[in-house]
Amino acid sequence: MNETVLGLYNYWVVIFLMMMGFYIVISRGNLIKKVIGLNIFQSSVFLFYITVGKVSGGTAPITAEGFEVYSNPLPSVLILTAIVVGVATTSVALSLVVRIREAYETIEEDEIYAQDEAR
């Protein structure tokens, strides 16, 4: 019991964040909130990768005397790339929101589609 709940708490945080972010993307009509939800969703995956790389009792992967066990650095490096991708996605998304606001005077999804259908 304690093993699954406390021992794997990183994974619980990941799952909670993932579901929360995903739910926000699906349920909110406000485009900015969607972007935030998307960010939370992606962040959960970053945490997941970093958790995967951790070796219990391991230290930073720099060879030094007295240390035998090292954590795996590769997932952290991969996620550095994914974070850059995430930043790029967010900036593209936000600039689209700005242009949508200019064109439609609103950032509520249903109002945007209502405007186009009305014409």
Add this chain to the structure above:
Amino acid sequence: MSQALQAQLPVLQVVIPLLAAPLCIILRRRSLVLPFATGVCWLTFLVSVFLLGDVLEAGVISYELGGWAAPWGIEYRVDALAAFVLVFVSGIAALVLTYAPRSLNDEIPASRHYLFCTLYLLCVTGLLGIAITGDLFNVFVFLEVSALSSYALIALGGRRQALPAAFQYLVMGTIGATFILIGIGLMYQMTGTLNMADMAERLPAVEGVRTALVAFGFLTVGIALKMALFPLHVWLPNAYAYAPSVVSAFIAATATKVSVYILLRFMFSVFGLEFSFEQLGLGRALMPLALAGIFVASTVAIFQRNVKRMLAYSSVAQIGYMVLGISFATATGLTGGIVHLFNHALIKGGLFMAMGCVMLRLHSVDLDEMAGLGRAMPWTMAAWALGGLGLIGVPATAGFISKWYLIQAALEQNSLIVAVLLLLSSLLALVYVWRVVETAFFHEPSARAREAREAPLAMLVPTWVLLGATVFFGIYTRYSAGVAEQAAEAVLRGLP
């Protein structure tokens, strides 16, 4: 060609457009940028043709990026399937950009042309990278390179609907890519490797573990989102309908096809035929979705007033054909799926290019406005009709070859129902193609159609080259179905 250069071809395939993209920003002058980008695209096409030649002659090419040996470093791996995808993606990219200048002048402000070229080359880089890489994480990175640039390309569309369409695509595309990222992470957790061939060797030991199953689930859903498999296609129609004509032509012809390629790679090369199809029954899951997609999307296409939107729905249906071929998981079925990747890329690319000609002269792609257009723009609309015949699958067009293989695959498996459904679905295509042909050739011209002139030769020639190719490959199939057959066999064998 010198040996040294030939050895570097795999990396040049990606590096040339990647480096050329920022150069477009430095060049900036419109008169320089477009010819430069077009030249770069033709050069990448040339590289891919050489690669295909090498692969067909000497077998799989493996390239170690930066000299780091394979399971640790990133490997570029070109087999028959990858080379086939590289050739048609780079070929269509080059042809569409050759066609582009007049259409761009009309639809995108001249001050933004250099940005368009940058984005376009980045998108090409991403798509080619996906096809060539043998590293799982690399797939994700290239996927996002191509996706992010295509969001921006779509948002360049002239009407404001392009903006929410691009945003919706961004949200769904990012969710799809993140799902793929989760799947790759879980697989890395199980096997400790990111190299596809290495992973294929290590996976059988852990295939029963739930983590591997979850990874498989995330990957399947993520890829299905990216390739717009029904019912995950909602982002596609608006994105294709409101993007600039040039962008529609390029993205409709290539982006979803490359996603289908990712599906093939993951399900056959990495997970393996036995695990994906025999243990988990992926075929049984994909087939109903594919058939539902073919019928629902074709029916919806019939009722569209906007012809670009109609073609977009037709694309969703065509993805259904490709996935149907894959779901058989036999040599004939896969050949049908893979050759349809290629044939549909030609047909849909050509059709969207013809719509670009219509957009240039009519400033509308509304079916009512296109009434009687066959008189004012006979060459454009004849090209359109030729592409439409390909969509239906009339003999002596490329579309027929794909359907021939698919029906054969269905009959091989004794699923007569699927074969009959395939034939019936062609009737739906006939209806939506005929609607446009009838309106354009047999209706009284609309006010706008009366004033329209034939599209300029600079646009007509590439359109006809692409649609002419559909007839060529409908009759002479050595380099379409022939290569596809070789690719299908290689894929079924799995990675050596």
